[in-house]
Amino acid sequence: MSRTAPGFAQPAAHRIRGPAALALCIALLPLAFANNYYYEVAVLVGLNAITCVGLNLLVGYAGQISLGHAGFFGLGAYGSAILTARYGWPPLGALVAVTPGVAALAYLIGRPILRLKGHYLAMATLGMGVIISIVIATEDRWTGGPDGMSVPPLSVFGFTLQGERAWYWVVGGCLLLAVWLALNLIESPVGRALRALHGSEVGAEVAGIDSARAKLMVFVVSAVYASAAGSLAAHYSGFITPSKVTFFHSIELVTMVVFGGMASVFGAVAGAAVLTMLPQFLTLFKEYETVVFGAVMMGTMIFMPRGLVPSLATLFADRGPSKVPP
Amino acid sequence: MSLLRVERMSKEFGGVHAVEGLDFAIEPGAVFSIIGPNGAGKTTLINLLTGVYKPSAGRILFAGRDLTGRAPYEFAAAGMARTFQNLQVFFNMTALENVMVGRHLHERCSLAAAMLRFPSLARAERACREYAVGLMEFVGLGEHVGARADSLSYGALKRLEIARALAAEPKLLLLDEPAAGLNQTETQGIDALVTQLAARGVTVVLVEHNMRLVMGVSHEILVLDYGKKLAQGDAATVGNDPRVIEAYLGAGVA
Numbered sequence: 001m002s003r004t005a006p007g008f009a010q011p012a013a014h015r016i017r018g019p020a021a022l023a024l025c026i027a028l029l030p031l032a033f034a035n036n037y038y039y040e041v042a043v044l045v046g047l048n049a050i051t052c053v054g055l056n057l058l059v060g061y062a063g064q065i066s067l068g069h070a071g072f073f074g075l076g077a078y079g080s081a082i083l084t085a086r087y088g089w090p091p092l093g094a095l096v097a098v099t100p101g102v103a104a105l106a107y108l109i110g111r112p113i114l115r116l117k118g119h120y121l122a123m124a125t126l127g128m129g130v131i132i133s134i135v136i137a138t139e140d141r142w143t144g145g146p147d148g149m150s151v152p153p154l155s156v157f158g159f160t161l162q163g164e165r166a167w168y169w170v171v172g173g174c175l176l177l178a179v180w181l182a183l184n185l186i187e188s189p190v191g192r193a194l195r196a197l198h199g200s201e202v203g204a205e206v207a208g209i210d211s212a213r214a215k216l217m218v219f220v221v222s223a224v225y226a227s228a229a230g231s232l233a234a235h236y237s238g239f240i241t242p243s244k245v246t247f248f249h250s251i252e253l254v255t256m257v258v259f260g261g262m263a264s265v266f267g268a269v270a271g272a273a274v275l276t277m278l279p280q281f282l283t284l285f286k287e288y289e290t291v292v293f294g295a296v297m298m299g300t301m302i303f304m305p306r307g308l309v310p311s312l313a314t315l316f317a318d319r320g321p322s323k324v325p326p
Numbered sequence: 327m328s329l330l331r332v333e334r335m336s337k338e339f340g341g342v343h344a345v346e347g348l349d350f351a352i353e354p355g356a357v358f359s360i361i362g363p364n365g366a367g368k369t370t371l372i373n374l375l376t377g378v379y380k381p382s383a384g385r386i387l388f389a390g391r392d393l394t395g396r397a398p399y400e401f402a403a404a405g406m407a408r409t410f411q412n413l414q415v416f417f418n419m420t421a422l423e424n425v426m427v428g429r430h431l432h433e434r435c436s437l438a439a440a441m442l443r444f445p446s447l448a449r450a451e452r453a454c455r456e457y458a459v460g461l462m463e464f465v466g467l468g469e470h471v472g473a474r475a476d477s478l479s480y481g482a483l484k485r486l487e488i489a490r491a492l493a494a495e496p497k498l499l500l501l502d503e504p505a506a507g508l509n510q511t512e513t514q515g516i517d518a519l520v521t522q523l524a525a526r527g528v529t530v531v532l533v534e535h536n537m538r539l540v541m542g543v544s545h546e547i548l549v550l551d552y553g554k555k556l557a558q559g560d561a562a563t564v565g566n567d568p569r570v571i572e573a574y575l576g577a578g579v580a
Contacts, residue, residue: 181441181442182441184440184441184442184443185437185440185441187443187451188435188439188440188441188443188447188451189426189429189430189433189434189435189440189451189454190435190437190440191440192419192423192426192427192430193427193430195416195418195419195423196416196419196424196427196430198416198418199415199416199417199418199419200414200415200416202378202398202410202414203410203414203415203416204416204427205377205378205397205398205399205402206376206377206378206398206399206401206402206406206407206408206414207399207402207407207427207428207430207431207490207494208399208402208403208430208431208494209399209427209430210397210399211399217437221437263418
């Protein structure tokens with residue numbers, strides 16, 4: 001009997017087990033939270049995790065790359081900010097309008113650039129991110145330019161969401177939803193098509209998969225994840241600046257995905273969690289903070305080249321029956 | 327009516343004629359073999375027939391439709407499936423999932439249905455899984471159903487590609503050297519599998535060096551040499567053709 005792949009034996013079971021474990025984590029974490037600062041960091045983790053789960057569908061599963069996803073995060077954030085602050089839209093209405101708008105834009109941008117492969121695709125998406133970031137920084141009439149703009153709080157049917165604790169539960173719920181949708185997608189014919197074209201594009205094509213269409217679809221889905229996280233982030237922080245729309249934030253997002261483990265939904269969550277929290281701990285090292293951060297990154301990639309979650313999963317799978325979902 | 331018709335088809339790579347002015351037709355239910363010395367253009371021809379390469383000139387008509395210049399997935403949608411001489415297995419997936427990908431054309435579902443996992447999709451997925459398991463058993467991979475593709479032996483991967491191609495329920499199955507790189511026992515297994523497929527009435531295009539297999543199962547054989555048709559006919563006709571013997575064994579023997 002050949003080695004059984006982790007998590008593939010009972011797909012139906014792990015589609016429930018994974019999110020259940022995550023829900024338990026989200027529910028129990030606050031017991032360890034000493035003050036509001038912990039909630040604040042946890043919300044940031046959650047928002048990054050939502051973006052990364054989406055980005056991982058594109059990068060980890062479909063094998064494409066985007067070095068411009070902070071752009072979609074920014075479009076969601078500024079879209080919501082402008083509609084609510086400048087035009088007085090209700091936040092939920094703005095979210096519902098902005099997300100399909102970003103999806104449409106991702107479709108238009110993705111159509112020509114997803115024909116590119118490898119380094120060329122990386123360059124094209126990088127250019128896209130830079131353009132979005134420049135537009136946001138210079139159109140100060142709308143966006144407040146480099147000074148940023150304030151955003152009204154998230155209110156739903158007259159109930160206003162305020163305080164880190166309330167946000168924690170909302171973002172936690174959104175992350176669970178994001179994870180559940182992503183797991184469903186991966187275990188469907190659509191998700192199999194994406195993974196197949198990562199494995200062999202010509203093999204996927206001769207099996208009847210329109211690879212151009214599949215890539216475009218997952219690009220749009222990942223942009224929607226980033227945009228929704230951006231909208232939430234804008235309302236949460238109440239004030240946004242172009243700093244979260246920069247090329248560096250795009251790189252940060254890809255790093256989280258690779259660090260946590262490509263082609264692993266929970267890897268993306270873990271990567272976002274570790275790399276969002278790490279700088280908070282590393283303040284202990286004062287001026288050596290960046291050096292230690294770099295060392296942790298390099299060490300992980302050398303000793304766990306497949307990323308945190310898949311490497312640990314293999315480690316535990318070798319010791320006993322696998323319990324780690326994809 | 328022919329299932330596949332190729333008219334005056336040529337393929338050039340930077341001035342080199344890999345395939346030149348080919349004409350032939352494949353009848354439904356036939357096993358059509360393509361043979362020829364190394365570099366004769368056999369794999370190029372298979373790539374042309376499945377849309378992986380676009381012909382420089384000529385036409386390909388399949389099941390009554392002109393597919394010339396279309397993408398490989400459109401050839402697949404029209405009813406073609408193939409294997410590769412140099413495997414194109416999805417090593418990032420399980421063996422079973424590889425075969426399930428072969429069902430893609432029969433398992434179309436919308437993005438919303440996939441992400442929300444509609445109950446109808448869950449049912450279709452179970453059926454797809456069972457179908458794929460059945461095919462893995464048919465090609466002799468029954469004990470590898472839960473295995474990762476990258477844990478399979480080379481011989482098993484060759485069979486896995488055949489199962490994946492069969493999963494599409496193709497009108498035409500193209501096998502590019504299914505026995506290449508296999509030892510004698512494994513080759514005999516593939517022989518038996520191809521013979522079994524032929525007996526089931528699957529229309530097969532077979533590229534193979536193993537003459538015993540080719541002569542045994544083929545209804546028609548096309549002999550290529552330097553990208554051109556050297557001979558065409560049944561096993562007896564081709565086997566006794568002096569030009570074929572010369573191309574294989576060198577001048578002076580015939």
